[in-house]
Amino acid sequence: MQYNFDEIIERRNTQSSKWDNVGARVGNPDALPMWVADTDFRVPYPVLDAVKARAEHPIFGYPFVTQDFKDATVNWVKKRHGYEMKPEWVVFATGIVPVFNTLVQAYTNPGDEVIIQRPVYHPFGFAIVDNDRVISDNSLIYKDGKYTIDFEDLERRAASPKAKLMILCNPHNPVGRAWTEEELRGISEICLKHNVIVICDEIHSDLMLFGHKHIPVASLDERYAMNTVTCYAPSKTFNIAGLRGSGIVVPNPEIRAKLEFQFKKNRSIQQNVFAIPAYVAAYEKCEDYVEQLLPYLEGNVKFLDNFLKEKMPKIKMVQPEATYLMWLDCSETGLSGDALAHFFVQEAKVAISRGDGFGPEGADFVRLNIGCPRSTLDKGLNMVLEQYQKRGF
Numbered sequence: 001m002q003y004n005f006d007e008i009i010e011r012r013n014t015q016s017s018k019w020d021n022v023g024a025r026v027g028n029p030d031a032l033p034m035w036v037a038d039t040d041f042r043v044p045y046p047v048l049d050a051v052k053a054r055a056e057h058p059i060f061g062y063p064f065v066t067q068d069f070k071d072a073t074v075n076w077v078k079k080r081h082g083y084e085m086k087p088e089w090v091v092f093a094t095g096i097v098p099v100f101n102t103l104v105q106a107y108t109n110p111g112d113e114v115i116i117q118r119p120v121y122h123p124f125g126f127a128i129v130d131n132d133r134v135i136s137d138n139s140l141i142y143k144d145g146k147y148t149i150d151f152e153d154l155e156r157r158a159a160s161p162k163a164k165l166m167i168l169c170n171p172h173n174p175v176g177r178a179w180t181e182e183e184l185r186g187i188s189e190i191c192l193k194h195n196v197i198v199i200c201d202e203i204h205s206d207l208m209l210f211g212h213k214h215i216p217v218a219s220l221d222e223r224y225a226m227n228t229v230t231c232y233a234p235s236k237t238f239n240i241a242g243l244r245g246s247g248i249v250v251p252n253p254e255i256r257a258k259l260e261f262q263f264k265k266n267r268s269i270q271q272n273v274f275a276i277p278a279y280v281a282a283y284e285k286c287e288d289y290v291e292q293l294l295p296y297l298e299g300n301v302k303f304l305d306n307f308l309k310e311k312m313p314k315i316k317m318v319q320p321e322a323t324y325l326m327w328l329d330c331s332e333t334g335l336s337g338d339a340l341a342h343f344f345v346q347e348a349k350v351a352i353s354r355g356d357g358f359g360p361e362g363a364d365f366v367r368l369n370i371g372c373p374r375s376t377l378d379k380g381l382n383m384v385l386e387q388y389q390k391r392g393f
């Protein structure tokens with residue numbers, strides 16, 4: 001099937017958080033939404049068909065998790081990432097953000113430390129702090145426009161007797177790194193040595209750009225697999241975040257039992273009736289969609305990069321290896337934090353995600369969602385350019 005990612009689809013008045021809640025969440029109802037991580041692309045046709053087929057049935061009673069959900073997860077990860085898993089390792093969750101809380105509750109106690117690498121997807125920190133655990137921030141190193149891991153600091157943090165868990169983002173939102181085998185082995189060995197369980201959020205793993213290859217941590221070594229919980233979902237790739245379905249892969253039976261017990265305690269496992277039909281259709285029937293989406297996203301990345309280099313050189317794109325979330329270094333404008341957000345959201349009227357939302361390390365940055373038709377990206381960039389020139393940067 002052929003997809004047209006240039007198609008403009010009106011999303012206002014669809015209870016869209018990105019479009020209809022931009023005023024409350026970003027602070028300007030008239031700003032062009034380029035913030036929260038869903039795309040403005042049509043969902044693949046087989047997914048629409050699966051949802052419509054289920055909607056045709058006149059009863060929406062309680063569903064249960066069927067075997068095809070587990071099989072679809074296993075088949076997809078094998079096909080796309082070459083990692084062979086067992087269906088019984090896969091646990092259903094109604095999204096990855098809610099599961100962070102369950103995982104933190106299952107594997108740590110109040111007061112324990114959980115390692116994250118900021119700037120990073122902010123719900124990692126919420127799950128830690130809201131559950132009375134402590135953030136241990138192994139800040140990424142930013143040098144010459146590239147992010148790397150501070151392994152000495154990681155070792156020190158993992159060695160703390162209170163460190164029980166690490167939440168790793170691979171590929172990393174917002175800095176766009178796809179961690180190399182060497183980096184993943186480095187993290188995994190340190191965590192194994194100090195009995196720190198690794199939660200690996202691989203939600204963006206299908207969105208690999210410019211030849212980068214996704215490496216599931218658990219695929220590298222049986223010992224890592226036994227110490228890892230990996231979170232997958234078709235929601236970013238196929239734009240179905242609103243249907244709430246994710247596959248949590250736990251090879252270690254003891255670690256899996258703890259997760260399942262915590263789900264039971266929280267009574268938080270029940271899915272909606274459309275979640276699994278959409279999930280299975282996406283993973284079983286929509287590989288062609290990803291094959292077309294990736295070059296389109298790469299085109300958007302190049303468009304953005306050229307635009308910035310030619311017209312707004314004081315805003316620099318951190319070269320992404322994956323995801324449609326671009327991390328823009330605005331330090332040369334001299335704006336930071338509130339002033340930087342004001343420039344984008346109130347002056348340019350482009351709704352970005354504030355960099356400091358991902359941790360204090362992000363104060364001079366904004367995150368721009370380029371999962372949109374190129375004409376929308378062009379429009380947003382020109383709105384920023386007008387204000388950039390007005391300011392005389």
Ligand SMILES: Cc1ncc(COP(=O)(O)O)c(C=O)c1O
Pocket residue numbers: 037094095096097098121169173201203204233235241245246
């Ligand atoms: C790294 C990461 N994890 C999880 C999520 C959201 O997961 P879910 O919608 O399944 O709760 C996002 C969404 O942006 C994300 O970027």
